[in-house]
């Protein structure tokens with residue numbers, strides 16, 4: 001029986017060993033997904049298949065992204081900094097791997113959405129079965145190469161060139177990423193522009209941005225038809241994200257500043273109003289494009305250097321873990337059904353104009369007047 005929380009062969013004093021162990025799990029859970037989807041072919045699932053599907057989906061949803069973060073945030077940057085003649089060659093392979101992690105994210109999202117739909121309905125339409133099989137095949141091919149390059153080239157070279165302090169810090173970062181230890185306040189950037197180590201609040205919310213961006217890209221991905229599951233998940237996720245920022249993060253910063261809101265708070269709240277207004281009508285190519293455009297600038301203000309997330313972490317100081325825990329415990333936000341019609345569209349346009357999104361407001365006008 002495979003358990004997500006089962007102990008790994010290596011511990012975090014041997015972070016490269018942990019990364020290799022994770023590859024074995026990726027292989028096992030991917031094979032589990034392939035076996036279930038090939039045996040059941042979109043039909044009713046036996047209790048055993050249902051458990052396997054649920055477990056594998058959960059592994060890729062919760063545990064696998066930490067492996068990607070371990071490599072992208074803890075390992076690859078340290079390799080880049082090391083001066084060794086073989087590094088340039090391996091780094092080229094690493095750059096391809098980072099691109100592959102991006103592609104894998106999209107396929108994982110497809111597998112997750114379709115797998116959950118299968119669990120919910122106990123069946124999957126034939127075209128979705130094909131979509132699921134194609135995504136799983138692409139992941140299988142990608143991981144085969146990815147894991148081979150990392151296990152045979154990247155990890156052995158890392159063992160050779162990283163010093164014991166680097167290895168120890170990597171292990172601590174990986175432990176902290178899994179919430180297995182109370183994180184010390186990360187080292188901050190210096191006036192001379194030293195490296196900023198993002199803290200748990202930053203990582204939690206910027207990963208949520210990436211997840212929501214990927215869902216947004218799926219909403220109209222298939223022949224212009226709305227993907228209702230992706231759309232519902234995007235909408236619920238974004239409303240919860242906004243609520244976490246407004247009710248927890250911005251208020252926490254305001255309290256720590258003696259009641260004075262962050263200078264950027266008014267702008268972010270106005271953006272949130274525009275974003276929430278765009279979630280009211282049934283999505284159209286225009287509302288999706290407007291959301292993309294607004295979120296690109298908005299997320300950059302939050303995640304960028306010296307941005308809202310970093311400022312909030314600095315203000316929280318040693319209590320950053322507590323702030324992170326409160327975000328993780330935030331409740332879901334109930335989403336009402338979509339409402340359409342000229343009044344709603346006019347209200348959405350006004351909310352966009354109020355927040356200074358004139359271009360986006362005008363892009364909606366055409367669609368509504370055409371459909372009026």
Ligand SMILES: [Fe+2]
Nearest residue numbers: 023067071150
């Ligand atoms: Fe890996």
Ligand SMILES: [Fe+2]
Nearest residue numbers: 242245268302
């Ligand atoms: Fe926000």
Ligand SMILES: [Fe+2]
Nearest residue numbers: 241245299302
């Ligand atoms: Fe955000």
